[in-house]
Amino acid sequence: MSEVQAVLEELAGLENPRMREVNERHGDDHGVNLGALRAVAKRLKTQQALARELWASGDTAARLLSLLICRPKEFTAQELDTMLREGRSPKVLDWLVNYVVKKSPLCEELRIAWFDDEDPVVAAAGWALTSQRVVKKPEGLDLPGLLDRIEAGMKDAPERLQWAMNDCLAQIGIQQQSLRPRAVAIGERLGVLKDYPTPPGCTSPYAPVWIAEMVRRQDAGR
Known part of the structure; x- marks a missing residue:
């Protein structure tokens, strides 16, 4: 065998x-x-x-x-x-992006290639990699342009892509103080995941709540 x-x-x-x-x-x-x-x-x-x-x-x-x-x-x-x-x-896709692609030297090349793909599952991977860049290396990213894209497309995006765009929205709001008010406003206006059931002790994925909680933790840790 x-x-x-x-x-x-x-x-x-x-x-x-x-x-x-x-x-x-x-x-x-x-x-x-x-x-x-x-x-x-x-x-x-x-x-x-x-x-x-x-x-x-x-x-x-x-x-x-x-x-x-x-x-x-x-x-x-x-x-x-x-x-x-x-x-x-979904679990295979999550592990592929997080455990393999994010550790690959080809990560940025693939982020760019996937970001505007017609397949929403592939595009979601591009957005997930973009969220990582927002956190780790935002230099060179058009962050206001990303917010424009999120504002225009997140509300009606397929579920997996919508989650990835929402993550990017939250990370911009958390990481970029100057863009935080706009990120929160977009989240409030679109209302994406506002009513998502969140277990006790967990943070809601609704971007305005998520941003506020993570900023609170950052400030408490200073």
Whole structure:
């Protein structure tokens, strides 16, 4: 038995029907506990060839595992673009962007390429990478122009793209004091995620509330 077959069998053995049922409500077609998945990744350690084989299997749990054991710097821009367009599970998309693309030297190239893509899932990845730049390296970004785009398009954007644009709006408001009033005003005017159910102790994703809370924490930490 090959190593990839052995790993796929191990993942199949970790399947929990009840967990799959819960995950499928969120669009993630797998039933493997993520803690158990991370334990498998810790044992396997980094293996780029195996990561590629696991991704090629098309299995969602295997793809999540592949993203934990891969070497982000070894993927080409074309490979990462193909993976993004193939990986329709929300959790796979999140891990691909956060664990792999953000650690790639091709991150900025892909941010630019994806930002205006016709596929809203791909565009959402471009916006997620833009939010990272707002936080870490805003120099060179047209921040007022981003606010213009958000104001014009966030209200009617598909769900995943809307979340990514909302994140960017909040980060601009949090990080850029001079643009904070406008960011808050846009959030209030559009009302996106205003009524989103937020568990006790968690911060609402509604941008005006999110911005106010994060700024409060920043000020308290000074």
